[in-house]
Amino acid sequence: MRRTALWLVGGLATLGLAGASYSAQAADNDIVIGFAIAQSGWMTQYDGPDSKGALLAIDDINAKGGVLGRKLRAVFADTKSDQTEGAKAGQSVLAQGAQFMVVSCDYDMGAGAATVGNDAKIPTFSLCASDAKMGVQGIGPYAFSMNDSSVTIGATMGHWAATKKGWKKAYVLHDDTIEYSKGICSGFKSYFQKDGGTIVGDDVFKQDDASIASQITRLKDVTAKTPVDFIEICSYGGGDVSAVKQIRAAGIMTPITNPDSMDGDDWTKAIPNLNDHYATVQASLFGDDPRPFVNEYFKRLEKVTGQKPTSSLALAGYSVIEAFALAINRAGVTDGDKVLAELNKFKDEPLAVGPTSYTADLHISLTRPYTIVGIKDGKGYFVDIVGLPDPPPMQLIFKGQ
Amino acid sequence: MQVIIQNIIDALSLGSLFALTALGISLVFGIMRLVNFAHGDFISLGAYALIVPSASPTAIMYIGNWPALATIVAICAILILIAIVCERVAFKPLRGADPSVLMIASFAVSYFIQNAIIMIYGGRSKGVDLWPFLQVQVPVGGIRLQLLQLVTIASTIILLGLLTLFLHKLPIGRQMRAASENFTMARLLGVRANFVIAAAFGVSGFLAAVVSLLYVVQRGTLAYDVGAPLVMAGFVATVIGGMGSVFGAVLGGFFVGITNVFFQVMLPVSIRADRDAFVFAFVILILLIRPSGLIKVKSVEERV
Numbered sequence: 272m273r274r275t276a277l278w279l280v281g282g283l284a285t286l287g288l289a290g291a292s293y294s295a296q297a298a299d300n301d302i303v304i305g306f307a308i309a310q311s312g313w314m315t316q317y318d319g320p321d322s323k324g325a326l327l328a329i330d331d332i333n334a335k336g337g338v339l340g341r342k343l344r345a346v347f348a349d350t351k352s353d354q355t356e357g358a359k360a361g362q363s364v365l366a367q368g369a370q371f372m373v374v375s376c377d378y379d380m381g382a383g384a385a386t387v388g389n390d391a392k393i394p395t396f397s398l399c400a401s402d403a404k405m406g407v408q409g410i411g412p413y414a415f416s417m418n419d420s421s422v423t424i425g426a427t428m429g430h431w432a433a434t435k436k437g438w439k440k441a442y443v444l445h446d447d448t449i450e451y452s453k454g455i456c457s458g459f460k461s462y463f464q465k466d467g468g469t470i471v472g473d474d475v476f477k478q479d480d481a482s483i484a485s486q487i488t489r490l491k492d493v494t495a496k497t498p499v500d501f502i503e504i505c506s507y508g509g510g511d512v513s514a515v516k517q518i519r520a521a522g523i524m525t526p527i528t529n530p531d532s533m534d535g536d537d538w539t540k541a542i543p544n545l546n547d548h549y550a551t552v553q554a555s556l557f558g559d560d561p562r563p564f565v566n567e568y569f570k571r572l573e574k575v576t577g578q579k580p581t582s583s584l585a586l587a588g589y590s591v592i593e594a595f596a597l598a599i600n601r602a603g604v605t606d607g608d609k610v611l612a613e614l615n616k617f618k619d620e621p622l623a624v625g626p627t628s629y630t631a632d633l634h635i636s637l638t639r640p641y642t643i644v645g646i647k648d649g650k651g652y653f654v655d656i657v658g659l660p661d662p663p664p665m666q667l668i669f670k671g672q
Numbered sequence: 673m674q675v676i677i678q679n680i681i682d683a684l685s686l687g688s689l690f691a692l693t694a695l696g697i698s699l700v701f702g703i704m705r706l707v708n709f710a711h712g713d714f715i716s717l718g719a720y721a722l723i724v725p726s727a728s729p730t731a732i733m734y735i736g737n738w739p740a741l742a743t744i745v746a747i748c749a750i751l752i753l754i755a756i757v758c759e760r761v762a763f764k765p766l767r768g769a770d771p772s773v774l775m776i777a778s779f780a781v782s783y784f785i786q787n788a789i790i791m792i793y794g795g796r797s798k799g800v801d802l803w804p805f806l807q808v809q810v811p812v813g814g815i816r817l818q819l820l821q822l823v824t825i826a827s828t829i830i831l832l833g834l835l836t837l838f839l840h841k842l843p844i845g846r847q848m849r850a851a852s853e854n855f856t857m858a859r860l861l862g863v864r865a866n867f868v869i870a871a872a873f874g875v876s877g878f879l880a881a882v883v884s885l886l887y888v889v890q891r892g893t894l895a896y897d898v899g900a901p902l903v904m905a906g907f908v909a910t911v912i913g914g915m916g917s918v919f920g921a922v923l924g925g926f927f928v929g930i931t932n933v934f935f936q937v938m939l940p941v942s943i944r945a946d947r948d949a950f951v952f953a954f955v956i957l958i959l960l961i962r963p964s965g966l967i968k969v970k971s972v973e974e975r976v
Contacts (some may be wrong), residue, residue, distance in 0.1 A: 316729075447945045475945045485936040486936070521818065540730060
């Protein structure tokens, strides 16, 4: 008797829950986009502003009537800046009904969730990973990145230096701690030399090196014999800022170039009166970008986050949602495969981040123009927008380094 | 010729930083048999104490803007206090436990401090400019050397001298050496355990403060794990130099620094990225030849 009663209660409860969730989903006509990103830990400095930008895009699109007459809705799961938590976060947003996924701004950090999205056959975008492995050849056919490949970012600096600045001789300082900087350096070297430049000297340091005094001693020695036009540093984070500081502290005033890891000008507090520093970034954060949408956007972002954005990669977050909306509208349905087919047909689509193209074999940008910004007296300013005439060599993009 | 002298100064300067870090680790190990991995986080805290606590990406100097002497005194005081508090809260309850347990506890303290920094100051690294007057090049006998490097080397030599005097001439120093040699016997002879251990942590906090200041001037950026590479090198230096020996720690520190610079300078660029592999291979070689380290300390040696 008791057992029957228990079964009855259990059965009713299950039916009740199923009924409740069914009615919830039936009432819920929204298109759900799952954000499996870092909401705590060190990765938030990249995922935070970018995802806030994506939410701005969702607001803008919903204000215009949404997609296919339905509203876009975001659900979240925290990867806690941990690679293994990434997969859990991916599962979590799927459980919350995500039909499309957005993952962290980094291949290693986003791979866990991206693999889950790919296995579930839903289009998955990394906010701004610059590794082509966040794509068909790596994660799988449903994975995309909104950024350019790091090889392209490095190549753009080499191209600008050789063709726009007329700089012919470079010294390269390479931090090989992560794949990103390896890609930057390989792209820079290949394109700079293709454009007629010469790499006079080459040295290596590590992100955590307590001091790069030996590297600077060698740099001084080599450039005393053969003066260089500029020094390219392929690095990121605190190690990169420290390298710039130590180079200037040693009395070396040669122009320094850096990739998009050195965006903004907050970090210049470390180096008094910094001049002659250039970086390839997504857009100018300093209110002087020639594209009015960009300046507007960063102002909006500052209002929403309460802080000036520290990386223009935040623009990519907006474009991820733009891309989803475009593809879903063209497909006419939210079915993963049909939306994927539309994404793969993208040809120079005018997204906020620039003209964007994808094919069935390539889910990252290889020639989309990047912006050059400079630093003068510690303040940043817009210099130029540079696009590569042709893509960098394919074996560099997929080297797997 | 200039390049060779510059390389030597680079090596000595890097070695000095490692030596000072190793000193702090070695002092505590000598008395408590505790390898304090949180020492690197003391260094990080010393660096962060210079700025206004805030999660903003731009660091605003506060204590760092005071007159140099005031900054030094303040940071030393803060770190001595933090070190003693850590000892009271985390390590005192575990006193007498296996050294491996103490080491795990120090990892826990380290993890706690790192995440506290992320919570209060944010996860993003911040740029700071401390004492730019140390960044100038000074002419020394026809060669231009960086003032900061000379100050680092001089500080290490002076502090080593002061520490030796402290350990040998002052009563508290003698008590620390006695406790290091045989803790139980020292207590039986009237050495107060709490006082001696607190003193050891206090001195190691002071040394962490000195390293922290020198490192911030050079590196110019604060990150939640800014002290981590130093403590790794310091730990290796302590082991090579001979665990429990203060002089050995300094010797080990210079050894690691010099080896680092040697391989950075001599390796061809194609394998220079693997410099650390060579450095550690050399470390292994030394340990194979002298397992107890360069300076053997009898009280630490395993006796069959």
